[in-house]
Amino acid sequence: MNRFDYLRPASVAEAVAAAAVDGAAYLGAGTNLLDLMKGGITAPSQLIDLTHLPGLDAIETLANGDVRVGALVRNADLAFDAGFAATFPAIVEALLSGASPQLRNAATVGGNLLQRTRCSYFYDTASACNKRVPGSGCDALGGDNRLHAVLGWSEQCIATHPSDVCVALAAMDAIVEVEDGAGRRDVALADLHRLPADRPQHDTILAPGDLIVAVRLPAASKAYAAHARYIKLRERTSYAFALVSAAAALDIADGRIRTGRLALGGVAAKPWRAAAAEAMLEGAVPDRATFQRVADAALVEARASGDNGFKIELARRIAVRALIRAAAGTPDRLPALPASPFAVLAGELDHG
């Protein structure tokens, strides 16, 4: 790990001012940042410790009904907030399907949004990686890339975004509150992360020094509480990143879908909100035929970036399964293995 200066600001304003220095990085729990620093993938000259800042660890309902989650709320504390879990069950299912209990006890909501890809070439400093060293090339292209992106990738980068939580947050129309030197602004979570194009080194649209202070869930998204699920396919039962995942939410009345939400994970450099496909849910009957049409539409632009064409069909099936589970209703209690594709429900295809 490189040497760095350590700063502990007393306020958000102090933190943002300190971040104006070239090479500065914000420190939350550090569950991703320290890993990256130990591997020599990133080497900030100054760490600005946010964890002692007051006022950023609350979960509160605002006067207009929006729910605001402070950036320093720990993943476990959000998942085990009974009121939040009842209102946004798919977000909690995504939270509890990610990482391990130890990591969830430490990791912060703000940090989760800004974690880096787990592409093995990004992590291997002996490999070419345009995200790590702009212009150096991409060894994932033509390499071991069965886990890589099938949507929105470029010849410069085929990495995926690793977060589960962001997929569910994107489906729920979450808003990110960002503080900069001039004040506070809102960014839709679906617009926070960017596709690689020819600048894969920039994961998000944030400028240097921008500080995420909260994530807000709009009151309108509470309409999905009764029919919201997250499903995540992993290469082992637990404690693994998604091969593909999906967050699905439906507002159902009188046997018809009023509106629906669908976002995919593990398929692109950002949580993939399938907006065009969602439009096909409106007014439709919540059945398998509808969901297959929607899933087909969500993946219509997908193409393999290497040895990963199987992920396209896999993502279709996971999307259908998430929608079927959402239609069946949010369970009273999350299953023992949150988001697991095991424990097949009636109406799902059981491939064994």
Place this chain on the structure above:
Amino acid sequence: MTLSIGLTINHVQQNIDLDDPRVTLLDLLRERLHLTGTKKGCDRGQCGACTILVDGRRINSCLALAISHDGAEVLTIEGVADGETLHPVQRAFIAHDGFQCGFCTPGQIMSAIGLIAEDRTGDDPERIIENMSGNLCRCGAYRGIAEAVRAARREMMHADATHTDPTHVAAEVGA
């Protein structure tokens, strides 16, 4: 700024001067304070061997900068027994053969103490296993580990029907 921090480690308050902000809680415990019960496995948050309790919560000490945890209360495997009387989770690991080589065991035990304090699993073996998923055992002693955690949880719940934080048993010991 000064790199002087205060930590309460296994019930003893200590002032510690760090010569470098890069020191993790894991390296502080092992290399500076010679509390080598906490193990360094992967050092990257993947194996759970370094699990300790910080302010009552289980975390990976390899991914926690010591300086960022100024003022925290740390509990390690060295601090859970009451003199010669083992912690119920330690006793259960012996009774249920919850280890083979023993390297992952301190992390498994600290994780189990954290799991029982969190009180999210009930007696459901599947929930207990899922909530122990952050601790790897390369010997594959998982069956005994899962049985030990379940048995210890039952014993501790039985002994303390109010479900208070089970770490208080150790906390009252003092040092």
